[in-house]
Amino acid sequence: MEAMRLIEASRRALARSQEASDIVTEVWQSQTLAQAIGSRLAIAGPPELRDEALGLSEVGGRGYGILDGPALGTEGIRAARLTGITHAYDVLRALDELLGEVGIALVGVAMGADGEGAYWQCMEAIDAADESRDRVLEMLRRLAVREQRLPEADSTAGTP
Secondary structure: OEHHHHHHHHHHHHHHOOOHHHHHHHHHHHHHHHHHHHHHHHHHOOHHHHHHHHHHHHHHHHHHHHOOOOOOOHHHOHHHHOOEOOOHHHHHHHHHHHHHHHHHHHHHHHHOOOOHHHHHHHHHHHHHHHHHHHHHHHHHHHHHHHHHHHHHHHHHOOOO
C-alpha cells in the first residue's frame, strides 16, 4: 500500500480512538510507520534525504519500542503493508501532521495516566514523536531547497 494511504488510515484511526489503550495502539502504529517510511527513504529516496531518513527510522523504532506494543499479527501492522512512496514531499507533509497529532494524543493519555510509569512512558513517546517530526521537517526543508535549485539548473542547461 502506498505511504499516503497508510498515513491517512493512521490519522483516521487515531482520531477515532477514545480509550487510552486504543490511542497508545495508534501511536505505536504511527511510529512503526515513521520507521518504515524512514527506512524506505534511506534506501531508495533522494540522496540528500538519506541521513535524515535513517535518523527517522531509528527514532521511529525507539518511539514504538518505548510503548507496550499491541498484540497484532503481521497483517495488523499497517507499516508492514508499505509498498512505496510516490511523492516524498507530500508523504513527509502528511507524516508531519500525523506525528503532530500523535504528540497531542499522547499528552492527553499522559494527563490521564494512572501511574507514574505510564506517565513517563508517554513523556518518552512524546519526545520520540517530536524528534521524528524534527527529522521529517528537516527532510521537507531539504526537498524545498532541492526544488529551488532544479529550475536554475534547467534554465542554465544548454548555455555556454
